[in-house]
Amino acid sequence: MSDLEDYRKELDAIDQELVSLFEKRLAVSKKIGNYKKNQSLPIYDKERERQVLLQNIRQITDKDSEVQVRHFLETVMDLSKEVQKDVRASTVDYDQLFASHPPKNDPKIGYFGETGSFCEEAMLAYFDEAPANPSNYHTFESLFLAIRNKEIDYGVLPIENSSTGAISQVYDLLAKYGFSIVGEQYIKIEQHLIGLEGTNLDEVEEVYSHPQGFQQSTEYFKNHEKWRQIPFHSTSDSAKLVKDSQDVRKSAIASRRAAEIHGLSILADNIQNESENTTRFIILGKDLESNPRCNKVSVVFSLDNEAGTLFKLLRHFAEYHINLIKIESRPVQGEKWEYLLYLDFEGNIAEENVNGALRLLQKNSVYFRLLGCYIAATKNK
Numbered sequence: 001m002s003d004l005e006d007y008r009k010e011l012d013a014i015d016q017e018l019v020s021l022f023e024k025r026l027a028v029s030k031k032i033g034n035y036k037k038n039q040s041l042p043i044y045d046k047e048r049e050r051q052v053l054l055q056n057i058r059q060i061t062d063k064d065s066e067v068q069v070r071h072f073l074e075t076v077m078d079l080s081k082e083v084q085k086d087v088r089a090s091t092v093d094y095d096q097l098f099a100s101h102p103p104k105n106d107p108k109i110g111y112f113g114e115t116g117s118f119c120e121e122a123m124l125a126y127f128d129e130a131p132a133n134p135s136n137y138h139t140f141e142s143l144f145l146a147i148r149n150k151e152i153d154y155g156v157l158p159i160e161n162s163s164t165g166a167i168s169q170v171y172d173l174l175a176k177y178g179f180s181i182v183g184e185q186y187i188k189i190e191q192h193l194i195g196l197e198g199t200n201l202d203e204v205e206e207v208y209s210h211p212q213g214f215q216q217s218t219e220y221f222k223n224h225e226k227w228r229q230i231p232f233h234s235t236s237d238s239a240k241l242v243k244d245s246q247d248v249r250k251s252a253i254a255s256r257r258a259a260e261i262h263g264l265s266i267l268a269d270n271i272q273n274e275s276e277n278t279t280r281f282i283i284l285g286k287d288l289e290s291n292p293r294c295n296k297v298s299v300v301f302s303l304d305n306e307a308g309t310l311f312k313l314l315r316h317f318a319e320y321h322i323n324l325i326k327i328e329s330r331p332v333q334g335e336k337w338e339y340l341l342y343l344d345f346e347g348n349i350a351e352e353n354v355n356g357a358l359r360l361l362q363k364n365s366v367y368f369r370l371l372g373c374y375i376a377a378t379k380n381k
């Protein structure tokens with residue numbers, strides 16, 4: 001028998017032992033996976049992994065093999081984590097996750113702001129028939145509460161603007177209340193400075209608007225630094241305040257429609273920084289509603305604080321040929337330096353590739369929620 005054959009026999013015997021030990025190790029990992037799932041503990045434990053490496057590297061007799069031993073242990077621990085993730089994913093109730101409710105008949109609708117708000121415009125553009133007696137709410141949160149209390153079935157809110165980005169308060173409320181996105185609508189936004197009829201710009205001292213109104217018109221205000229900018233509920237609440245005050249020193253940033261509704265004049269038109277200023281609005285409902293025509297999915301998730309996890313996850317989207325539209329990150333309330341990630345992508349939850357990507361996302365995230373599967377709106381409104 002040649003030396004090589006002897007060595008190979010020796011290796012075979014060692015591999016046999018290794019495989020049997022590794023199987024035993026995986027079985028223990030499964031038990032740990034169940035324990036962590038029941039206790040809602042994260043799968044990755046940085047300190048524990050550091051200890052495992054340390055105690056095993058300490059006992060190496062041949063120091064030349066340290067690099068390989070380290071690599072071996074890291075791989076073993078990665079595979080154990082995979083097993084733990086499988087344990088967690090196997091318990092996910094997908095029927096529940098994809099349960100879909102039919103759209104409400106004769107729904108009660110609510111929107112943010114006084115009549116004349118951009119949300120009211122978005123509502124009128126989204127629903128085929130103008131909703132009868134819609135309710136309006138003067139804070140974003142009061143609209144969420146109205147859905148929770150079943151005062152309304154759907155609510156219309158802004159979620160992002162083409163020039164100022166995410167409306168973070170709405171993202172945070174989505175996480176807090178756990179409702180679903182059932183539709184979206186884009187509206188072109190033109191902001192105007194409006195006031196009582198006959199007001200001269202020299203008379204203006206105060207400007208009222210929703211914070212978005214100010215953020216979208218910063219360039220215009222560079223030439224009017226003396227004016228006090230006072231954030232108020234909505235652009236149209238601001239218009240109403242000016243009308244009710246009958247004070248020429250007060251003005252508002254709002255739409256032309258709000259000026260007409262509240263009987264005010266335009267003192268300066270199109271003061272928004274960008275001519276193509278557009279806001280995306282969402283139609284919020286209590287439950288997930290989706291049908292085969294839906295072609296956009298929104299999810300929210302958080303990840304283990306482990307290097308490369310986000311990259312590995314997003315890579316699956318590329319592998320499944322899913323087009324990512326947007327990713328937004330928001331700090332987790334009450335947890336320092338932890339983030340919720342909001343992802344929008346093209347597809348329908350009934351499609352195999354989307355379903356596969358969602359399963360992977362769910363499997364690999366600490367927290368996961370499907371926010372909605374709805375019809376993507378056209379952007380040129």
Ligand SMILES: O=C(O)C(=O)Cc1ccccc1
Nearest residue numbers: 117118119158210212234235
């Ligand atoms: O205040 C409003 O009218 C709203 O609907 C919120 C808003 C404000 C500015 C731009 C887009 C939406």
